[in-house]
Amino acid sequence: MAFSLSSTESFGDLHTVLKREKMMSVMPEVVVRPMNGGNGHYSYTKNSTFQRKAIEAAKELINKSISEKLDIETLTSCKTFKIADLGCSVGPNTLLAVQTIIDAVVQKFKSQRKTSTSCDHLPEFQVFFNDQASNDFNQLFTSLPPKTQYFAAGVPGSFHRRLFPNASLNFVHSSCAVQWLSRVPPEVLDKSSPAWNKGKVHYSNSSTEVVKAFEAQYAKDLGNFLNVRAQEIVHGGLMALIIPGRPNGTPHSDAYINKAYEYVDSSLIDMAKKGKISNEKLDSFNFPIYYASLHEVESVVKQNGWFSLEIMENLPHEKPQPKVMSVTLRAGLEGTVKDHFGDEVDTEELFDLLLCKKLEEAFSITESCESVCLFVLLKRTPNDIIDEC
16 A cells, blocks of 8 residues: 655654555555567557657756756766666667756756866766566667666666665656556445446546545555655755646546547457456456646645655647557556456457557547646755655
8 A cells, every 4th residue: 555644744753654664565566567568569669659759748848957957966966867767668768768868967067067166077877767577678778779878777666665775866757657556446446335446447437436536546656656756866856757647627538548548448348248358357457547637746746745846737748540549558558458357358359459449430539638748847855854864
């Protein structure tokens, strides 16, 4: 179970925080499989243009963030500038994001060197690529350019938990990853609960109780994410989050990405009606994912208290053609679907036939839906409680 601090605990009892973190470490998390590895037809490597567009859209804001918000002391107090990309997957998108960050830091350093005698040597760069242990790190590292400006390392593990030593990171980046929850809200799978999402695998077109259960889980998980990152990032260090989401006030079912998931949902329902998967398996499955608004993210950040909000913006996110979107969803969801439904499910039929057809038939509907990514820049602020550890 993930946790977040209440408003009265934000700067309170660190022992309580650590005790909760220890408790969380022994409680089960949902099994979410990484994106499809390798470089085959259905791999994430070849089917992540949708995610890449988000990184490209955020490039100018990353440059602005580092130019205007990165403290010079962060550059001059360390010989090595350490960057972590959380939920990196298999590339090539993570490599693009990392290079953007490094180029911006180098430019910042050069501009500061003209006015500061302490900026006489460019720091070395170390980049930590993080994803689940079963991520295809081999594909990622074989994709690295022959010559890089940085030392690369893989860090396996869930970003819902601690991954790095105290105050060891200067810049954290995460794109199209923080929407993944640590678990499906338990009440959504509980037949005796008002929030039971019977016969559905996504929340956006479900009852108010189901939506609220996912909202609450997201708030808990994002709060915990901030708690553990606060321990890992140095004073003045930055964290840039690019999160597929929805504009403030937009109903969940009117957001493009949620609408696409609704068609995955209906495709699985069709397979259950045909007897190709069991209703029992369908009722016991939901995607552990939630698409938030900027207001929701802002609320959690302010309650958490360990980061200042520096930049928050909605970035328009290009909507792909139906066939491209169906393959994109397959690259991201196939492992999780197979893990739950096993040999019952024919993923080619699910994604390439049923889903693609539904997306094509509903093209005019999805085109009217809003597609945005949230760009959130946070700065690590001093906190005596955590910094004494």
